[in-house]
Amino acid sequence: MTDLNKEGKVNLSFEQDNGAVWVFAGDSQFGTEISHLMMMHADEYSEDELRVICHHAACEIDRLRAELEKAKAQAVPEWISVEDQMPESLRNVLVLLDANSAKNQNQMVAHFIPKFTEEYHGDDDWYDYDEERACGYVKEGWYANTAYIGDEYSSYFIEEKVTHWKPLKEASESGS
Incomplete structure (x- = not known):
């Protein structure tokens, strides 16, 4: 509850x-919702009280707009x-693959592997070799996920x- 008193002239509180947004006059437990107040009861309040009500409503609208913009930004991540x-x-x-980015087609779940970060233990020669460490590493690049096997994804370059x-949306965001 917000209590707005201005030099004893206005005795209103808000919830x-x-x-x-509800307006309460004085110590009353019975409030009036602002939109209803503005339409039906404007003649029951002084000009100072109406100014305070309008100011508070404008502040609340600004706060709600800011919350909405923040929620939009979180809900729909941009590319x-x-x-x-x-x-x-x-x-x-x-x-998003280059093939048809204008239409947001060719999308897939993938991950990026930087150079010399994931050791490679395969038996073919499809890897990058680090001479300083004398070790083979998975080639740097993007890898698409194809299936979840055990605790790892099977993927391809x-x-x-x-x-x-x-x-990706978190499980709690997607409703899972």
Whole structure:
């Protein structure tokens, strides 16, 4: 509850409940919702009281707009260019391939493996070799996830150019 007293002239308090803002006069326990107040009871309040009510309503609207913008930004992540920023190493993200980026087609879940970060223990020669460490590493690049086996994803190297990425929704965000 917000109590706004201005040199004894205005004795109003405010409460917010499920998006509605209620105005209470003096010590009354019975409030009036602002939109109803403005339409039906304006003649019952002084000009100073109405100014305070309008000011408080405007502040509440601004606060709610800011919350809405913040929620929109969190709910719908924008595509991030790989030239501007790369995702965290080995983190699964949604990627957009260059083939048809204008229509947001050719999307897939993938992760990026930086050079010389994941040791390679295969028996073919498809790897990058680090002479300083005398060790083979998985080739640097984007890898698409195909299946979850045990505690790891089976994946393959993406030959096409990845242009953009965005975080995957967390399980709590997607309703899972």
